[in-house]
Amino acid sequence: MELGDEVLIERAVKGRDRHAYSQLVLRYQSRLRQALRQQCGGDHALADDIAQDAFIKAYHALAGFKRQSAFFTWLYQIARNSLMSHYRRNIPTPDSELVEHSQAQLVSEGPALNGRDLDRAMVQLSAPQREALHLTYRLGYSNEEAAQLMQLPLGTIKSHVLRGKTKLKTILHDWQQEVCNERG
Structure with missing residues (x-):
């Protein structure tokens, strides 16, 4: 037992x-x-x-x-x-020029998007957006449970999830467009 x-x-x-x-x-x-x-x-x-x-x-x-x-x-x-x-x-404060250069390299690295692209795109989200999406989509917590875990109001969690998803869609779409343009 x-x-x-x-x-x-x-x-x-x-x-x-x-x-x-x-x-x-x-x-x-x-x-x-x-x-x-x-x-x-x-x-x-x-x-x-x-x-x-x-x-x-x-x-x-x-x-x-x-x-x-x-x-x-x-x-x-x-x-x-x-x-x-x-x-x-x-973690030191990032150098904004270095961050922009690194992001540009990420976009131009591979000929096709793959599973790792989502992880690389997630890095570009704010920490609260990344954590909210991780808790709700990858670990399967409800928004209410994520709010409790992150000690934030439910509305804030919903905003982090929505904004994070929107930003991910934009990032991944832009990467896909870049890949298509390289091939075409």
Whole structure:
């Protein structure tokens, strides 16, 4: 019989049962790592590091978990905050000329659009748009669940999804036109 999250949390907090917490880790580690991989631009090592850090932070903060949301939602917020802190510490401000040059190279790199083009196009979205689309389309969360995970109002999530989809369509259409023009 599989124990529920509430029981495992209770055992981990009150009984200091590390085995109970390890059951939570086993239950959610793949899901958390998958959710983080898109946010990390496909950097699996970074996603794994952030996930591990999130589980450690969650373990130490478990007694303060108020159960106002699902355990995974709370855990995801910890991971997301860790990732944002990582980016704030480690990513320099981009040089706008270099960004424009890199984007031009992306467009002219391949003769045909493929599955990787979507990932490359996603990079051009704002971080909130990318995260909202990833949560709703790739991970299958509803807009309401994405709003809770991102701690944003529902209307804001809907705007991020709509604007992100519109921008992706434009980017991919432009790339497709470029490919057709190169062939013609």
